Ligand SMILES: Cc1ncc(C[n+]2csc(CCOP(=O)(O)OP(=O)(O)O)c2C)c(N)n1
């Protein structure tokens with residue numbers, strides 16, 4: 001049996017011989033790769049030579065390998081496809097490590113091809129040798145070193161399969177130069193039934209029906225239910241989002257989401273409570289704290305979400321739907337685990353809810369929604385725009401109002417601006433919001449925007465940035481210019497590493513150690529030097545016109561929005577605190593600067 | 603072994619400050635019956651703060667780096683390895699078996715298994731402590747140096763433990779002792795006052811009792 005199964009798995013081999021580098025490109029073509037983000041070097045020259053000779057795959061030359069990986073992440077997350085990266089050995093591979101870790105933490109499917117020194121030099125400290133497989137083992141879902149040219153195609157097919165199956169993630173394929181230059185045969189990708197028949201890796205996607213039944217029965221008896229959804233719904237595909245919407249409508253339960261899950265349920269939906277977690281809304285966090293049945297779909301009880309675990313949602317029974325069994329009972333012990341793909345689980349939940357003619361306890365639900373409405377009445381995101389200084393929230397809110405009717409993709413860097421973007425930009429669809437959640441990588445947003453724009457040339461792609469973060473991968477403006485990608489960099493310039501400054505203010509006696517953005521470049525001139533359009537806005541009265549002008553320009557634009565340096569991002573659950581110990585900050589409606597006394601503990 | 607002994611040893615809470623790792627655990631009685639479906643583990647069991655010793659066996663592709671993956675995952679996530687054995691067990695299918703003796707709370711052990719289960723080259727993860735009865739053995743080579751009475755006593759104890767003498771000089775013996783971890787521990791303990799020089803142990807190899815194989819074929 002084993003031999004036969006192995007044969008079926010392998011796909012068919014052709015007799016014809018090709019050079020290794022050609023085999024790699026053939027495999028990429030067969031996998032449907034249209035764009036590769038990369039950077040050349042000695043070890044990958046044979047692959048670049050083959051790229052030169054063909055037309056079906058486009059190569060985007062980034063300016064730093066970290067940018068290549070983030071760009072591929074942007075491409076992958078906005079399309080649902082596997083992103084593809086090509087970098088050289090040694091420094092090329094090590095520069096990719098941050099991006100790979102980012103993709104691992106946020107479950108983004110990528111295949112990253114890395115050059116390697118020829119096999120006979122491996123282990124000799126050869127020029128530009130790095131133990132790429134060793135270095136990337138803990139920051140990839142899986143990795144391979146290909147030593148045999150006849151295995152090249154098979155390994156690449158397998159890499160794509162592993163990257164996209166189950167909980168998605170980045171996969172590295174390390175390619176010694178001699179293997180790329182040897183002659184070998186091509187193997188087609190396993191097809192049909194064999195497509196999912198990997199020898200060992202066969203993640204379970206269909207849930208156990210008794211698990212679903214137990215979950216749905218618990219939901220039906222709930223008095224204070226809450227959906228808590230995450231990036232898993234997005235990763236599962238648009239169908240999962242549609243099913244989630246249906247289940248929310250069917251049950252009438254309120255819903256909140258993690259940073260990574262925004263857009264799965266529309267922000268305009270009547271059951272939407274906003275994002276939860278460290279900078280989540282008052283209503284979402286209090287609902288998490290007070291619910292009696294929590295339905296976690298595709299989220300992982302991250303510490304930014306739970307706050308202090310000891311006090312996390314103390315009175316709820318918890319359902320946890322996750323495709324990755326290792327996410328279950330890792331941080332939070334749950335009552336009903338359901339292992340499976342979100343779409344498959346949601347579909348069964350809906351079918352069962354209907355078949356059993358379940359109905360929520362209307363009286364209890366009404367009281368619960370009334371309680372939530374009261375929390376919402378607190379208007380926790382309130383801010384006031386007056387005077388001559390632009391409030392960062394205002395800038396983002398205006399950006400939302402002026403772009404919401406278009407096909408708009410938002411990426412971010414990391415910091416206060418990222419949290420304000422999550423709070424004030426309202427997402428209606430999945431796959432339109434791209435941010436570095438798990439790793440929190442400053443420098444993610446611009447290259448990610450490049451990747452999104454490559455996939456969606458006619459869409460509006462805006463990187464909501466901070467002035468400190470944008471400096472981390474600013475070089476990718478050059479990529480945007482080269483490929484005529486009209487990305488918009490919307491810098492919320494508060495002259496501080498604002499998030500660092502906020503923590504220093506709240507936790508370190510306002511000692512602003514090294515968090516002031518000293519010696520900033522003139523972003524307008526910088527943009528122009530790169531060949532982009534540079535703009536600056538300082539007056540709130542000019543905010544709208546500036547945004548309108550920015551989006552009307554069909555070229556890359558850097559818009560430097562000079563904002564209030566002192567604004568803090570609230571609500572905030574200080575780390576180590578419980579959901580109901582959230583700080584709301586601003587004393588309501590007065591718009592006073594935040595002082596120690598102004599911090600209301602709730 | 604008498605049933606009574608087995609259940610008495612079933613649950614060994616880690617004593618605060620106790621240096622020795624938790625003793626080998628026997629399957630907690632409620633473990634299997636209350637698993638209503640795959641992945642379902644009773645909350646009470648997960649909240650149990652006691653630590654237990656488990657032997658987890660894996661069937662893995664015998665490929666470069668597979669051991670590094672397993673060890674790296676365990677070390678990177680801060681789990682504890684008491685012993686680890688690895689060797690090819692099926693040349694034709696290129697499979698190796700890895701036995702990991704580890705200890706932790708039920709929650710940690712479930713995590714270890716789930717994390718191991720998602721490594722791509724891993725075929726099977728089997729908890730030989732929880733999933734029914736099993737046998738576990740390890741082999742130790744124990745060097746003891748001494749003369750006179752101590753030498754005689756070492757030989758006598760070796761006999762009781764059915765240890766083989768695999769090397770001897772006028773000053774020393776090397777014993778080969780095979781058994782479960784407790785037996786090997788006990789033997790080594792007894793050799794200490796008799797001139798114990800050094801020990802080389804294989805770590806635990808374990809296998810389930812009964813007809814079924816680890817991959818249920
Ligand atoms: C690569 C990296 N280094 C350091 C940090 C820590 N960090 C988080 S937010 C932040 C400040 C970001 O400043 P800015 O981009 O200006 O955003 P703001 O908070 O002001 O909106 C820093 C340094 C990080 N997240 N990523």
Ligand SMILES: [Mg+2]
Nearest residue numbers: 466467496498
């Ligand atoms: Mg800033």
